[in-house]
Amino acid sequence: MEPDTQKMGRRERHKAVIREKLVDAARTAFVERGYLAATHNEIADAADVARTTAFNYFPHKKDFLVAILADRRAQIRATMTRILDEQRSIMDTLRAAMREFAAWFDANPKLTRALSRATLQSGVLLQPDYYATSDLFGAAIVAGQQRGEIRPEVDATLVGRLLMDGYLGVIYRWAADDRAPSPEQDLVRMVDIVVEGIRVPDMDGRTSR
Structure with missing residues (x-):
């Protein structure tokens, strides 16, 4: 940036x-x-x-990487903020976010893979602010609770961290294989699995969509 x-x-x-x-x-x-x-x-x-x-x-060499990743986090924050402002359903919000992130990875595969590998090799995962993006996922869960889509007793902060962990896991596995297809499908499936377990059920017992 x-x-x-x-x-x-x-x-x-x-x-x-x-x-x-x-x-x-x-x-x-x-x-x-x-x-x-x-x-x-x-x-x-x-x-x-x-x-x-x-x-x-x-x-230190990792300071270059920290600066590069800070720019990427700013892009993620801007994307999440825009999508949250659109007030979609919780599922549509998170799916839309993951699809946009995947589109960036698909457009810049060499860069994304290089930065993902560098992150694992450098130790920046231990930086206290590395997982700050999870707060944005948590904010999406809070918005879902306010609309009655997500069970009120659910810990939004914890779910945000779980979504962040799932997001990073998908990306790191994708980055490890130069022949891997777009991570979009796995990112969306991850969202579906996590959110399915915390949504408010309909009258017939099915979770709302």
Whole structure:
């Protein structure tokens, strides 16, 4: 995600441009060489900045990945917020979100696979904010409860985390196999399985859709 340089002073704009060049170079290096093989030096060279500058902006290699993933989380947040604002049913909301995420993966398979593998190799899974996206899934569950679709006693935060875990599991398995088809079907099935168990039953005992 490119910085909004129009709201910055000259010094801040310069720093933002350098940072973005380094992030772009790191993204390319992770795709072309893999996270483990990519180095600070080659990222700095590709960004056409001094190596000491690269270390000043990103002291550790995983810091590049954290910045790249932060951009992706911002995209996910924007997508989820837009879909939640459309006030669809809980099932339609989550299915629509998963289909949009899958479409991004399908459009950028090499990048997505590279970043997924890098995430597992770098240890950023242990970052405390890595799972913040689960709050958006939890918000969808709360909206479903408010509409009477989801049982009121259900812990929305816990279900949000479960959906996040399922989402990541599907993506990591997909990323491990270069020949795997689109993850869309598995993502939608995961949503169906999770939500089916927490929906309010109809009068005839069937869960509402």
